[in-house]
Amino acid sequence: MTHRFIDDEWKIIEEGFAPEESRFTESIFTLGNEHMGLRGFFEERYTGDSLPGIYLAGVYYPDKTKVGWWKNGYPEYFAKVINSTNWIGIDIEINGIPLDLATSKFRDFRRELDMKNGRLTRSFVWTGPRGEEIVFTFTRFLSMTRKNIACLAVEVNSLNFNGVITLLPYLDGDVTNEDANYGEKFWTKINQELTAETALLTMETKKTGFRVATAMATALHNRHPETPLPAKKELCSAEELVGYRYSVPVTAGARFTLHKLVAVCTSRDFAKADLETTSRAKLAKALADGYDLLYEEHRAKLHAMWEEYDVVITGDIRAQQGIRYCIFQLLSTYAGSDPRLNIGPKGFSGEKYGGVVYWDTEAFCFPFYLYTNAEIAKNLLFFRYRQLDKAKENAAKLGLKGALYPMVTIDGTECHNEWEITFEEIHRNGAIAYAIHNYTRYTGDQSYLLDYGLEILVEISRFWADRVTYHPRKDCYMILGVTGPNEYENNVNNNWYTNLMAAWTLTYTIDSLNLLQTENQAKYAAFIDKTGLTAEELNQWRTITEKMYYPYVEELGIFEQNDLYMDKELQVVADLPPSELPLNKHWSWDRILRSCFIKQADVVQGLYFFPEKFDRETVRRNFDFYEPRTVHESSLSPSVHSIVASRIGYKDKAYALYLRTARLDLDNYNADTDDGIHLTSMAGSWTAIVEGFAGLAVRNDRLTLAPYLPGPWTSYSFKITFRGRKLRITVDREQVSVQLLAGAPLTIVVYDDEVALAPDFCRTLKTR
């Protein structure tokens, strides 16, 4: 854990440069605008350790799978969101010597991410061998209003330097992925053009044929117009590189800014034939409007977003900073503007996990979007609906009926290749079904379920029905050879969570079919016809749900995580020497597997999903048994545990677990943020406040709240949308206030009281 950044409500501020942590800080200072994003690496050349990365949402490459020992059914490719044309590059030379923070001398390094305004600033004072000093200030933002536009500025202020400063802004298509499996280059050049006004570079991915045209214009502004700045601008080009060389002779006191505007258009959005024209046109428009106006409209958009999504916490500035960082990164990655996209676990902040889609989306990110903007949540549901055919192919590859959604995917094709995950971590299907239920329950809108979701549910149910094993001697159904959410056990039988999700899906599917039949007999008939569903199948599903086997430990009154879990040596995490944590960095895999230690919520995940199924004492017994054995070595784990702890009144535990997730990246809690940030955990942090501390849920079709004030917080406040209403919930030591900001009157439940809400009227209750 580290405390690298200055505590601030709205900013992430780094003072002093730590080259050994450069990948970590690069991750933290990631910017994105849904369409594109980049790590916080430097504009100028930097020869120290760095993971440069500029990613374009939805532009991927099927990298050849790397595997030691092939297993039947492994995918041939792993789709990766890939590093693309470097458009932030601005090399700098001072009297012909490259400015390079790995070798140059400098002081007062400062980096600041202004989350309110969505801008990253970096500054330092270069110091020369004879006491010369120049202040460099770099600013960048990705326009939230014009998704194709990125704006960069470098301000140069010579304090006492006399000589030539050279700036070389460029576009460079010769980029690679550090994680390319066979050192392959993913791009080929289509075109490069360079005029005095505009530089243009068009690259295309091999195989997938995504074409990207990047256009750039630059301009130098003298900040002291009274002193002329006899700058010279030359054209520079090389293979896959276009740029300009500004040679600026300066004297002490000189101050100037280089603006670099970039337009990035991809063939995902525009016809290939129009791509370069479009890029040029967008760039021209941006140029005409100018940097300042671009920034103003970008800020305004961000302010409007914060107005909707902000969570205000008082009494704990680090908690405030943490949750705003989470929200900022979530909205920078995915805010629903392109329904073809989804949420990669690292967003635009790194190569790890290939920027592709996991069950994280449905299980962990979904509530954040569902509670704030159900349309976005619906987009996420449609994403899976569009991939249903591929999920059916995927099940067929394993010799099974129905649909198995991939563990990892961009376009619906499975990309992962560990048998214990790819083939066995099939509970993912359950989360995808659960999200349909979650959406329907929260919004009250049955249209997605009945028009689309039900088809997914039927195919997932068919998968489960084919995947179970009937055990004639015990007269029950089992699910053999699976990996549960706890990936620290592999290839187990009867993972309680998986069995629960399977049986629940079958029941929910049957119930939804009944609903459709009741609502619309003709539609139901057409649906049966389309899916070929038989009465025999439905009967089988019912039998499976009735006879599903759930491992249970009688003497402890708890669910058994899976068969044989209780044969393990039963220790608790507190027994372990801290030097052995995290286990995944210290223990060999077999030792982890045969230990009782749990990577992330498994039984507790099931308790989290279905609060209505289990009484408080049952939840408490299971939590008491499993949480002390959970090492939380997945960023997904603490938030789920925090919510369940809140529900059973373990407030201190809930807060302690929340702290592990809310500042996971800012404090580099798991020492792995160099690879990128943990978006899923960020969504979980938000949910831990809203579902955990505030106790938000839908029960009996009513929105309910049961808020408390965690740890040192003196108040917190957030907004949600619910069935056409907008509500602000504020909790402080004395009272819970619920304000209906928009929409029709509504009765909700706070604690156990019914509370009728009228528009523009704030209801308050005493905090319990």
Place this chain on the structure above:
Amino acid sequence: MTHRFIDDEWKIIEEGFAPEESRFTESIFTLGNEHMGLRGFFEERYTGDSLPGIYLAGVYYPDKTKVGWWKNGYPEYFAKVINSTNWIGIDIEINGIPLDLATSKFRDFRRELDMKNGRLTRSFVWTGPRGEEIVFTFTRFLSMTRKNIACLAVEVNSLNFNGVITLLPYLDGDVTNEDANYGEKFWTKINQELTAETALLTMETKKTGFRVATAMATALHNRHPETPLPAKKELCSAEELVGYRYSVPVTAGARFTLHKLVAVCTSRDFAKADLETTSRAKLAKALADGYDLLYEEHRAKLHAMWEEYDVVITGDIRAQQGIRYCIFQLLSTYAGSDPRLNIGPKGFSGEKYGGVVYWDTEAFCFPFYLYTNAEIAKNLLFFRYRQLDKAKENAAKLGLKGALYPMVTIDGTECHNEWEITFEEIHRNGAIAYAIHNYTRYTGDQSYLLDYGLEILVEISRFWADRVTYHPRKDCYMILGVTGPNEYENNVNNNWYTNLMAAWTLTYTIDSLNLLQTENQAKYAAFIDKTGLTAEELNQWRTITEKMYYPYVEELGIFEQNDLYMDKELQVVADLPPSELPLNKHWSWDRILRSCFIKQADVVQGLYFFPEKFDRETVRRNFDFYEPRTVHESSLSPSVHSIVASRIGYKDKAYALYLRTARLDLDNYNADTDDGIHLTSMAGSWTAIVEGFAGLAVRNDRLTLAPYLPGPWTSYSFKITFRGRKLRITVDREQVSVQLLAGAPLTIVVYDDEVALAPDFCRTLKTR
């Protein structure tokens, strides 16, 4: 299954060339002389599908590990026996057009491996566009008397062709491994020299620094000296290639032979400084002696070997051919002349399995050597003894005490990287302990055990004692998270075989310690001192053996292969559609894992190792349950099952299983011989005859036999050595004859009768 070769007692004959099976036939026509070996690929250029491979025993390269998802503890390298300088190459042109069986026209293709004389011959008639015909006959052998010498000959006989035939014999160091993980080249050139008399090429492996000097001399012999042959010989060289170009103008009837003699010396055997001189000297000596003499002495050596090792079968020519092929390949690969070596599962016949050492050596190959030449068996034991320190390092890497021998190794370092195998298939330790016991029991020689083996046993015991888990509620010891010999289940608890081997090792170690103490108190004290063994450890070992848990199925009276096996859907192989076999080519891995189907003997393997522990009825019940569920998709499986079937009187079953192993490669039974032959299975075939059909065992310190005549055989005969004696056992319909060929008188047990053997006297009994 295929029937590609002509039935013959001593030869493997292929008539007609099948390019689509070229890899298969290349594997079959592998030659070796322990020091080096090569696949049966062609001398002349061949542009069709081919896996060229020339391997030098013990010359390996640590190829970088390929893995999709790294697990803590995986090895960084996989040691591979690698393709080395191509010294068989003789390119041929006819009037300037390359002879290439992928493009040229030819007839009467014939390949013949003469096992009695250890020589491979290949011939065909090239046919030209105008009816020209030339007979080409290629011959090769690797000298069994001079391990560094290889001899090749091409005879050219122009039936009616007039023109120029060009022969280009060469040495080429620019070779690669098809299975190189990152396309790496493993060799660098040290030197190449070319004179009119000798070509020399010296290559060295990167990293491991094995240097190999190959020297070549060639000569043309006119077979019709009456007609002059105005051949021209030129020197040819290129980067990493040296050779000669013979241009031979011929007229119809011309007949000549090119001899190519090669000497291959490695820095494993000679100082690097002397390497080239030594190669030249060996080549010069060979040249002076001449091709014919070289062949004569090679044949004589082979005949002497056959005298010792042959198994003669009458009444079944295909069985005769099969077993001779097995013996031929075993002795070509490993006959104990270099105790630093061991037996790679593919010998010199391919890249698969890297040519490295598996538990196959101790579990399957060992009896063949033990019963025929115990000194070789002892060499194999010493091989592991020398790697004990590495095995201790290996255990330490997994956080465990004692020694864990690697799954795959050349130099003692673990090379495998599948967690379920590398970390969990720990039963391999048991086979290594068992081989010590097997050697000691058969030879009666306790010196290896007490002077060396005991140290291994103690460290393996320490490993088991640390690897078990005490289960306080059930008051027993378990072994969690293992993979048994049946690799079609992974990460199971309490594999019966593994638990058995672990407990047996502990007991055997304690017994051996007691033996040492009885034999030599001082030596015992020194041993205790050296190993730091404590009374506490010994007590713990005793407790573990007493309280070891063995899964058992009460209602069936059988051992349970591992916990939860009985929760599977219990089918038998006969229920499967043949189109789904082999499962590993048709089913996804998860489906295989959760099925009841067994890859290879697991419980039956334990029954095989310890016939004295289990009564016939127990063996029969277990065999009846498990064998029908075993798909035998490991070449190791059928022979073990055949032996156990013989023991319980299942003669037909024993013979049927034997057939799957004895001609596994010749008939390409598993359709995977293209990768190389299955040496381990070959040893198993021999053992299936000797231990199975002939019922050889040592019981109560007495050699025992219980022979029967399997299937259509009318007789079989083999020789063994036993405690200084040499015996010939011959079985036919009427009688069992045992002849003491050498050594002191001996009493053995045949069936239940004691039989006293006197030198040079043959005892016969009626066959039962």
